[in-house]
Amino acid sequence: MNRLTNKRILLGVTGGIAAYKSADLVRRLQDDGADVRVVMTESAQEFITPLTLQALSNHPVHLDLLDTETESVMGHIELARWADVVLIAPATADFMARLTGGHGDDLLTTICLAAECGVMVAPAMNQAMWAKQSTQQNTLLLKQRGIALLEPDVGLQACGETGAGRLMDVADIVTAVASLFKSTSLAGRHVVVTAGPTQEAIDPVRFISNHSSGKQGYALALAAIEAGARVTLISGPTNVAAPDRATVVNVRSADEMLEAVMSSVSDADIFIGVAAVADFRPASVETQKIKKSGGSVMTLSLVQNPDILKTVANLESRPFTVGFAAETENLMEYARTKLTAKNLDMIIANNIADTSIGFNSDHNETTVIIRTITEQGTRITEAHQPKMSKENLSRKLIELIAEQLAEA
Ligand SMILES: Cc1cc2nc3c(=O)[nH]c(=O)nc-3n(C[C@H](O)[C@H](O)[C@H](O)COP(=O)(O)O)c2cc1C
Structure with a gap:
């Protein structure tokens, strides 16, 4: 069943270890019918190449806020308008702090500021970073502002520690995105x-x-x-x-x-x-074609x-x-x-x-x-x-x- 047919998903990838999972996420979203475009932060490009995400999404990956060429084709406002939902997965602690602070210091934060569609954030980080009071307060604030928080999973982490902070399972992220579009407000009508x-x-x-x-x-x-x-x-x-x-x-x-x-x-x-x-x-x-005469x-x-x-x-x-x-x-x-x-x-x-x-x-x-x-x-x-x-x-x-x- 295609749950995301005709849906436009702007996937923001930030600089955490789980960035490699965004490649799988692009595929799974597409498998469910979505049109996916990718925006990467500068740090994210140290973890996975734009080329990989470009090849998978079939679209150029957007990287820079101050790019005159891109701004004239599909700049931050156009990208924000294009999207039905902005999904940031994985989201670093630092990105969440910038989002909470209302920053617009790179392409992804600026898109989030300009977006009038739903924004979803899937944090991924070391368990201590996730448990830190600052991160938890930012999480709460984002939720209060209507941002959908996809809570991280608990388990073994890349750093060898165990706890909460693993990126939510990719299949569960796709389900969460699909549920955003489901409404029962006109059921039976x-x-x-x-x-x-x-x-x-x-x-x-x-x-x-x-x-x-x-x-x-x-x-x-x-x-x-x-x-x-x-x-x-x-x-x-x-x-x-x-x-x-x-x-x-x-x-x-x-x-x-x-x-x-x-x-x-x-x-x-x-x-x-x-x-x-x-x-x-x-x-x-007229039953016959009208002629030019007369x-x-x-x-x-x-x-x-x-x-x-x-x-x-x-x-x-x-x-x-x-x-x-x-x-x-x-x-x-x-x-x-x-x-x-x-x-x-x-x-x-x-x-x-x-x-x-x-x-x-x-x-x-x-x-x-x-x-x-x-x-x-x-x-x-x-x-x-x-x-x-x-x-x-x-x-x-x-x-x-x-x-x-x-x-x-
Ligand atoms: C090897 C390595 C792994 C990292 N993994 C994470 C991570 O999983 N989660 C996180 O929040 N930050 C992580 N960081 C820190 C971020 O990369 C750093 O805060 C960066 O400034 C985030 O930039 P961005 O939010 O613009 O992508 C990691 C840093 C390094 C060097």
């Missing part, structure tokens, strides 16, 4: 997600469409599956691979999408409309498409309904209006005028607006989500949706 663009036919060879890639919708479907939900993914034409465990319904036009949504939404707990549904379609579809201007009559999101949000027995507002201007104003006008529970506003996020990009930066209707009235809350991978954003959104559902 049915989630319907729409994704991608729609294509509105003009004639047998032409259509009107948009630039939606489907990446955000597919990432949300995957995050919902990871959270234990049964997922129906209704998708317009995309080039994105669908998650294994989703029931996928492929459609082309807005009409087809509406039909598919209506036949699956009746038992849905959550509906997430990510698809960029064309607002208009040609009034009639002057240099061609007029196309368009009629409005059904509003899928609004239709679902206004059903008598409606699921928790989430929409996206992809706008090029007046983002927040349009998003707030859409939230209320369409009777949504949540809207995710993203600025598609910025090409580094939104359509086609692997990243997104959004503001989530939540509308809660209580006996005291309607409450609107807004939460900004900084730029991050669409996968990480999806996990955050799914947890936010699950929290809302739990409170309802």
